[in-house]
Amino acid sequence: MSDDRGFRSEPDPDNPGWHTWQLNDPTRFNSWMFPRLLVRADPDGKARLRMFPEHRHTNLADNIHGGTVLSLIDIGLFACSRMLGIIEAGTAVTLDLSVQFIGAGKPGEPCDAVTELLKETRRLVFLRGVVEQGEGQLVAAFSGTIRKPTSPR
Template sequence: MTDLPTGFLHEPDPDNPGWMRWGFRDPTRFNSALGKMIVRVEDDGRVRMRAFPDRSHSNLADNVHGGALLGFIDVALFATSRSKGIIEAGTAVTLDLSTQFIGAAGIGRSLDFVSEVLRTTRRLVFIRGLVEQGDTVVASYSGTIRKPSGT
C-alpha cells in the first residue's frame, strides 16, 4: 500500500491469496527477527496474524520460547490496529500487554494470533486475543496501544 512509510511492509502476499504481508522492509529492525508474518481480517471482524516460528524462536525444550511469543503478540496488536484502519504505521506504542501462557507451541508449525478490538478512544486501542496452533490454544492476551499523535 502506498499510504505507508516506505520502510513498512503491508501488501498482498502472492503466496497466500487474501493475506497481507506484515513487517518492516529493513532487515536490521526487530520485527525481522520474528520472520515472515501475514495478516487478514476475518469475516467476523477479528484479525488473524499468522507467524511461522522456526528453531531461532525455540527454547531448550524445542518449543517456541515465551519471549518470542510475547514479541509475536506485540506485533499482533499493531497488525490488528492497522488492519482495522485504526492506525497507520508509525510511532504508536504498547502501553501494556498481559499474557496467559496456556500450553506449549511447537516450532515448525504456524501460529495464529486472533485478535479483536474491544474499544478505541481518541488516543488508545484496547485489544484481546488468543494464540492458536491448529486446534490448540497456547496463550491468551490483552493489550493497550497508544495511537501516534495526530491520529
C-alpha cells in the same frame, strides 16, 4: 502499501486473503525476529498475525520460547489494528500487555495471534486475543492497550 516510515504491507500472492507485514529495514527487531509475517482480517471482525516458527524461536524443551510468543503478540496488536482499520503504521506504542501462557507451541506449524477490538477512544485502543496453532490449540491469551500515533504538527 508502503509508508515513509519504512513499513510495507501488500497482498501475499502465495496466500490469497493474506497480506505481508514487514519493515523495510531488515536490521530492526521485527524483521530480525520474524523474517516472514502474514496478516489478515477475518469475517468475524477479528484479525490475525501469522508467524512461521523455526528452531531459532524455540527453548531447550523444543517449544516456542515465551519471548517469541510475547513478541508475536506485541507486533500483533499493531498489525491487527491496522487490518481492522483502527491505526496506520507508524509510531503507535504499547502501553500495557498482559499475557497468560496456556500451552506449548511447536515449531514447524504456523502460529497465529488472533486479536479483537474491545474499545477505541481518541488516543487509545483496547484489544484482547489468543495465540493459537492448528485447530484451536491455545498457546496464550492476552489483553493489551496501545496509544495511537501522534498526528504530525
